[in-house]
Ligand SMILES: CC(=O)N[C@H]1[C@@H](OP(=O)(O)OP(=O)(O)OC[C@H]2O[C@@H](n3ccc(=O)[nH]c3=O)[C@H](O)[C@@H]2O)O[C@H](CO)[C@@H](O)[C@@H]1O[C@H](C)C(=O)N[C@@H](C)C(=O)N[C@H](CCC(=O)O)C(=O)O
């Protein structure tokens with residue numbers, strides 16, 4: 019999805035001398051040299067304002083130095099780049115500072131310019147393949163229930179006080195992140211719940227932030243186009259659990275990667291087990307029972323502290339997300355009694371998470387239940403279907419696709435997972451990006467059809483292909499019966515589909531609601 023390049027920045031910051039910046043970070047300097055100052059930092063010319071340090075980074079598509087002249091025209095008062103960038107800059111009217119690897123110091127530089135804003139907040143970071151957004155929203159909900167003005171940064175949105183913007187990345191680029199943290203300080207925000215992606219850790223986006231508590235959800239195959247293999251993916255995530263990035267950690271040890279993460283962590287760790295069988299842990303979840311649309315559960319520490327509460331979100335994985343949020347807040351210093359009181363008043367962990375197991379139609383005597391979820395990898399799809407199967411008396415129908423230009427290895431596996439979990443599998447498009455959508459569908463379908471054939475002796479699963487996505491959603495919802503559940507998976511809260519560089523307006527929830535209204539009509 020493409021979202022406008024906008025950012026939340028502080029209204030006022032102190033001026034920092036370029037000379038001091040060069041000295042602090044041991045930067046080489048060229049160009050005019052006087053008493054110039056910077057008040058803020060940007061790494062994209064399109065968001066530069068007066069007084070910015072423009073950091074021109076080398077990239078896969080372009081060198082940021084190509085945009086330095088425009089940045090200066092917009093008011094940048096200094097440029098920081100590498101040797102290759104400096105070679106592209108001629109006749110600059112502002113100081114040009116040079117570092118060997120400007121991306122590696124950008125977070126620290128931006129934190130320096132803004133006066134280390136993260137140090138003025140109580141910060142919670144969540145990483146893992148699945149569950150980051152949900153856990154961050156549960157953290158946000160809990161922190162607000164405790165009376166804090168809480169900021170939020172993640173895949174869906176960025177929020178500082180009353181200022182809210184849709185997100186372009188899960189974790190913003192370093193300069194944008196530090197500007198946002200400085201804005202939070204200005205807006206009187208006290209606590210922060212934030213998602214940290216493996217890309218962000220590998221690309222130094224969160225350098226300069228040391229989180230109070232870092233949480234780990236789980237690890238499964240995803241993003242191998244970027245990381246190469248699971249070990250490198252794991253190592254990128256593990257960077258969050260080093261003293262540079264966190265003070266303490268809460269690690270879910272339900273899977274083997276969690277156990278490894280708890281071992282690898284270089285900060286004090288509290289472990290959390292949310293499944294009945296598994297390794298010993300400091301905190302365990304027990305007595306999970308259906309409760310409204312979600313589950314009630316008990317969290318207990320080995321020292322005897324215990325709390326029973328509930329989440330409104332369906333599926334066991336949402337018990338894990340809610341328990342992780344709760345334990346992170348307690349490990350961050352909140353008293354369990356205060357948390358219990360806040361949860362009792364607020365009806366448990368009742369935070370709505372846009373596009374995550376979001377019930378668009380609850381189902382009725384005439385209509386199917388329709389749920390929109392962000393599951394876009396094999397494990398998430400399995401779990402989402404598993405969670406809905408338990409409460410579906412009729413057929414379970416899934417509509418989904420795989421993303422173009424991303425981790426191709428997961429496509430057949432996602433097809434197979436859909437067949438294992440559903441009765442009707444409709445393969446459609448996700449974000450094709452630059453790839454031929456039909457070719458992406460074919461890879462998912464190959465996995466789905468092979469799995470359906472393997473299962474043919476014991477059960478019949480209908481597998482079909484339909485595109486574009488809006489048509490697939492409309493038809494599936496029109497065809498489904500009362501008692502059925504339709505899961506529309508993969509795009510969650512997203513509202514723009516990237517088809518060959520063209521932004522197509524598409525919101526699964528809007529399409530599903532329209533299809534339900536058409537049934538009624
Ligand atoms: C691998 C990766 O993350 N790349 C990011 C990186 O790209 P890049 O270094 O190749 O940059 P580039 O496009 O060549 O541009 C070079 C420099 O020139 C600047 N520029 C570029 C064009 C222009 O007109 N003006 C300008 O100033 C850019 O801001 C950049 O600093 O810097 C760009 C500018 O910020 C990002 O848009 C781009 O994210 C790409 C689009 C992306 O898709 N990233 C995804 C994979 C990502 O980071 N995902 C994770 C979440 C994953 C998950 O868990 O689901 C995330 O945290 O969002």
Ligand SMILES: Nc1ncnc2c1ncn2[C@@H]1O[C@H](COP(=O)(O)OP(=O)(O)OP(=O)(O)O)[C@@H](O)[C@H]1O
Pocket residue numbers: 146147148149150151152153173188213235236335336338339373374375391392393394397398399401402510
């Ligand atoms: N703890 C969990 N374990 C496994 N699957 C989960 C978990 N939590 C959520 N999911 C599934 O993964 C999907 C994505 O959830 P969520 O957006 O919270 O994760 P995320 O880590 O932020 O994902 P992404 O990095 O892709 O933005 C959900 O829609 C749900 O299907």
